Amino acid sequence: MIEPWLYAGLTGVAVVAGFIDSIAGGGGLIMMPTLLFAGLPPHIALGTNKLQSICGTTMAAYRYRRAGLFRFTPNRLLVLVVFLGALAGALTIQRIDARALSLLVPVLLLGVAVYTVLSPRMDDHEGEPRISDRAYLPLAGGIGFYDGFFGPGTGSFFAVSLVGLRGLGLTRATGLTKLLNLTSNLASLIVFALGGQVMWLLGLCMAVGAVTGAWLGAHSATRFGARLIRPLLVTASLALTTKLIWGWFAG
Structure with missing residues (x-):
């Protein structure tokens, strides 16, 4: 059990995490260590974090949908593949130690940061797709599996791959x-x-904070576009990289 006053404290932390996550991903970098510090066992922390995260993400998705940045119908197959991948990942993590994967993730996140800084494609201009919708499905399913299995940086991986491989502008990719x-x-x-x-x-108390932060973040992203998303994406990727590398060697 956790102390009653921590409910209010964790809800406040969820506001910050929801804001960051709605723009660049990486809210778990803030929320997961906080939940573990509060005394939750790792799997309980993961499950409770998913509850608050889904509420914040729903608000962000609603805001981006209202801004016309994506439509569900053309992406139905993509959504199904991601769902199945995440389902498989969440089932797998119940049985496997994720420590080995945590060594690979910092390398991938560092690559996200470098690509975001150096690539001329990381703006709001639409580009030519490098692969087709169907060719993107296995990668999307893999990212979904990763989110169900481990999670940090999932939003960054989706955003960068949609820009770099599918040719979307950064704000539309974020949506x-x-x-x-x-x-x-x-x-x-x-x-x-x-x-x-x-x-x-x-989780429901934290969800109130996550929804508030996500509304503020999505509103800011749709207003300021790539000039806000790009630096936050770099910052979130580098922060996640540092945290995960530190956790590997310290743990």
């Missing part, structure tokens, strides 16, 4: 990323909930 993130969070939450690994009252 579609929220739909895909919502999908993978839903699949993961189902698995954790069925396994009894969610603290519902705490």
Whole structure:
């Protein structure tokens, strides 16, 4: 059990995490260590974080949808593949130690940061797709699996791959990323909930903060576009990289 005053504290942290996550991803960098510090066992922390995260992501996706940055119908197959991938990942993490994967993730996130800084494609101009919709499906499913299995940086991986491989502008890629993130969070939450690994009252309290932060973040992103998203994406990727490398050597 956690102390009652921590409910208010964790809800406040969720506002910050929801804001960052709605723009650049990486809210888990803030939320997961905080939940572990509060005394939650790792799997309970993962499940409870998915509950608050899905509420914040829903708000962000709603805001991006209202701004016309994505439509569900043309992306139905993509959503299904991501859902199935995340479902498989969440089922797998119940049985496997994720420590080996945590060594690879910093390398990938560092690559995201470098690509974001150096690539001329990381702006709001639409580019030519390098691969087709169908060719992108296995990669999207893999990212969905990763989100269900481990999670940090999922939004960054979706956004960068949609810009670099599908030719989307950065703001539109961020909007579609929220739909895909919502999908993978839903699949993961189902698995954790069925396994009894969610603290519902705490998660719902944090969800209020996550929704507030996500509304503010999505509003800011749709207003300022790539000039806000790009630096936050770099910062989130580098921060996640540092945190995960430190956790590997310290743990």
